Structures are given as structure tokens and as C-alpha cells.
Amino acid sequence: MSKQNLEICVIDDETVVCKRLQQALTKAGYTVETFTDSRKAIKRLDEKHFDIIVTDIRMDNIDGMEVLSHIRQQERNTKVILITGYATIEIAREAQVKGAYDFISKPFKPNELQQVIERAAKELVPHEGK
């Protein structure tokens, strides 16, 4: 699967995160949509299939764990990468139980995220949902 075909959704209520990941990931060749409002993101997720979702855990309204649960309920071929501001064993366990692909702690570099995305992309089932 080529990078151009990979659709990534970034959800974080920090505007700066959305802005910079949009820039970095687009430059890396992915198709990227970003949302600072998780409710709008959920709506969009219902309309459109994304291969990879990168979401912050702690957000107003709907948090990252709920986004994860929402995706898992639909059993879509989507990898979810969680971002956390403060990693604890509890969060890691919960993420694993709920079926997150991986989680990454702030602060992180775009490269680190890209490496996780590349690993996730390899595990995606080809053509599924496309």
C-alpha cells in the first residue's frame, strides 16, 4: 500500500498539533484530515473510512478512548494510535484492552509518529474497506 493511498485522521484539541501533523504527514506523502473537535471527528469517521486514526486521549466532549471504542464497535480495518500527555501503566493496559494499535507519549517528534504509522500500515489488511 503506497503512502498516497493511506488515509490518516488526526484528532487533538490542540490546534498546534493538528496544524503541524497535517504539515508533517502531508509532506511525508499521506492523505491527512485533522479535527480539533472530537464530535465532528466521530461524525466524519462514520462517513468516511480512514486507515489510521491518530487521537489524543484527553479531550473535551469525547475522549480518545471513546473514539477507539467507537471504531472497534464497527470492527473496521482501522489502526488507532493513541497520544497521551502522561503515560501510565493503567492507560497502556486500557489502550491494549480496547484494541489500540499503539500509543505514543507527548512530547514526540513527527518522525516517531511516522515510524509507528509505517508499522501500522504494514499490518493493515490490503483492499479491505477500500
Next chain:
Amino acid sequence: MRENNKTDISLSSILQDSLYSSSSSPPPELSEEKVKQALLQRPSFTVKARLIIIFLIFFLISAGISITAMLMLSEINDRIAFVALADSFANEIQHVRRIEKNYFLYGSDLSEALPLLKTANTMLDKASQDLGHVVGTKELHDIHTQLHQYRQLIQILINKKNDSLFLSSQEFTTTAQQLRERGSAILLMSLDMSQKERQVISDMTKKARKVHIFLLVILLLLSFFIAFHIYRHIILRLQRLSHATERFANGDFLPITPTRKYKDEFSRLVIAMNHMMYELNRRQNLLVESHKLRAIGNLTAGIAHELNNPLNNIMLTSEVLKDNLKSLSDEELVDIAHDLVTQSERAQQVVKNLLDFARESETKTAYFQITAIIDETLQLAKNQIKLNNIQLEKEYEKGLPPIYGDRELLKQVFLNLIINAIDAMPDGGKLTIKVFQDKNTGFISIHVKDTGVGIPAHILGSIFNPFFTTKPTGKGTGLGLAVSRGIIVKHGGNIEVKSTVNEGATFIVHLPIVSIPAHEKDISHEE
């Protein structure tokens, strides 16, 4: 003073100094050492000395009473002896007079009267020798003279009993007449004296009864005085000291000040208690400090979030800048620069907030709005609240009067209460903070209400005790509420808790609008 004793004098004692500085009594600077000086400067009058003096007076009065009674008894005894003697004397004289009568009627022997008169004379001698001081020597002397003359007359009659010339002469008749008169006079005098003495004895017994009643009354009054003295100087002292210990237990560490003129054993106890209080206060302040750091520890997750977000933004932005340096437009470069600055400022603000809370700042008292303090505290705990999925509701009454106190200490109290509330709601819930003025008391009430697990009734009474904690080992120090209560009491307020298991708990803080502690007026009556 603040400068010199910065290390010894704790934050709260400085706070107390400034809190009380506006009032006339007690003096503005109530350091332990000064109070000690004041306590020791008074003249000494110990309880021991007081007791010795009182019981000495008691003994002297009792001894006086006993001696008086003994003297009176002894006099009565003497008079009774005299009456007996006087009666015997009268008997003897009566006997002599019968002999005298027989002599005149039948011419019987008059010399039989002589031994009787001798006995009577011996009695009279004995009486004047032993009892003269009781009856008066003049009366005895009179009787003695009469008796002597009577005896001489009898002697004349005995000597001339065969002298018929004399017996028929005028002289005999005169002598007989004189003899009868003397005899009668002696008898009358002795009977009269005996009668008088009986009267005196009766009077004295009556007087003795009165004296005893009077003395009993004096002893009763003296006993009352002793009881009152012991009450005033011992029991009242003990009550005041126990009142003071309650005060200490409630976190009010003002030293006990002298109120009496003299120093005694209690003064030494008070000095010891003041020292204990000073040490307690010093240690409490160490606890406040250590607990403050602990509270920050409890905030770690929230603080990590708060700091990691701007750091992450800075990292992402600078990475994008680094990787795309050449391809970025001017507009994008400006945006990146702007983001870097604002996110750095954001991180700076987080650190500043933390330092404001944690730093060992000099305690400052001021007038301020309590709601502002609560909002600042909520700002610190903001992330914790979000993380735990807690809904926050604030109900602040409008136009509240300001309160007077120490911002940082009060912040610490509310941070404790808020963190406790958050910990009580591990699965989320609702935190309600209500601030309003109690119309009845004039105090400002702050309710911190959670919908958490609640506190069981059997531990409600212990939660303000130091080192009492229900949190797992390593999570709570058990000092938060104890320290909080200490701080609130220092502000002249109080803190209480209401809770129903599984429904939540409400901590209620009452703070006076002008924070002069209510117990201040009592202090002048202390010790």
C-alpha cells in the same frame, strides 16, 4: 523580628502576629520567650506557701479555741470545788452553832466546838490559798476575821465557865450577844458565798455554750475560705489549663499569657506548656511544608499533562520547521514562530503556577475574595478533574465581602479538599463548589461537595486527626485534613464534614469575614 527569627518562627506564628497586631490585647508579638519572661517577672507566691499560711492560720485559730475552752473548764472546776468547800464550811459552822445553842440553853460543854472551828479554819485557809483567785480574797478575809473573833469569844466563855461572877455580869450578856451575832454572820456569809458561786458557775456554763457556737461559726467560715482558696488557686487554674490544651488541640497555638499577680507552681507548668505548644507549632509548620510538597506530588499526572502539551507543540513545530526550512512560505514561518512563542509562554505559566504554590514564600496576610483563591486552586487541579472525568459545578454568591488571611495557606486547604474529592470519585462524578455568606453567623461558607464513595460514619470523627488516612500506603500522608483544619482555625474559622456512604461527602469551611479568631477575647482570662 521576622528577619531575625525567620528560621525559628514558623509561617503561622508570623501569620498570627500579623493577624493579632490590630488588637489591643494580647500584645502584638506573643513569642514564647516574651511570655515566659512576663510569667517569670511576677513576684513568687507559691501554692505551697499559700497552703502553709492557710493551714497555719487554721491551726492557730483552732488552738486558740481549745485553750479558751480549757481555761473556762478549769475555772468552772475550781468554782465547783469552792462551792463544795463552802458547803462543808457552812456545815461545820452550823454544827458549832448547835453546840453554842446547847451551851446557852443547857450549859453543856462549849469546848466541843473548838476542834470543829479548827477544821473550819483549815478549810478557810485552804480555800483562800487554792481558790482565793477565783472567789476574791476580800470576802475570804472578812469571813476569816469573823471566824477568828468568834473563836476568841468562845475561848473567853470556856475560860470563864466556872467564874460565876462573870456569868452573872453584864459582860457575859454582851459576850453571848456578840457570839450569837458573829455565828449568825459567818453562817450567812458562807451560805451567801456558796449561792453566789453557784450563780457564777451557771453563767459561765451559758457563756461557754455561746462561745462554742461562735467558734463553730468561725471554723465554718474559715473552711469556706480554704475551699474557695483551693478552688481559686488550684481548681480554676487546672480548668483554665485544660481549656488551653483544648485550644492547642484545635490548632490555636497562641501562648498562655500571665493574668495573675504572683507566680507559682502553675507558672512553671504554663511555661512548660507554652514550650510544648511552640514545639508543636513548629512541627505543624514542618508538616504543612512537607504536605504541600506531597500535594504537588498528587498533582503529578495533571502537571505532566499541563507541561507536556505545550512541550509537544513546541517539539512538533520545531521539527516541522527543521524538516521544511526551505519549502516554508513566509506566512508559515511567522505562524511557526508565533506558535513557538505562545507555547513556550504556556509552559512558563505552568511552571510559574507550580512555583507560586510550592515556594517557601513569606506568609502574607491580605484582604481578598475567597472565590478568586478557589478559582486559582481549581486551575491547578484542572487537569486532574478532566482526567478523572469529573463534572465541575461552581455556585458563587455575588457580591461577597472579602476575607482576611493568607492566600497561599488557604489555597493549600482548598487544593487538599478538591484533590480528596477527586480521589473519592475514581469513576468520575460531580464536584460542586458553593460559596455563600451565612446570614446568621456572618461567616462565609464554602461547600466542597463530591458524589464519590462517601465516608463511613465510624471514621467521620477521625478524619481530621493527623496521620489518619484511608488512601493506600504511599498515596496519602494522612496529614491533609489535619493541616487544613489547622490553617482554617488559624483564620478564625472552622471546617466540618457531612457524608453518606456511596452518595458522597461535603466538606464545609466557614471563614470569618474579618479573620480575628473568636477565642482571642478569651486569651486574657487564660492561666
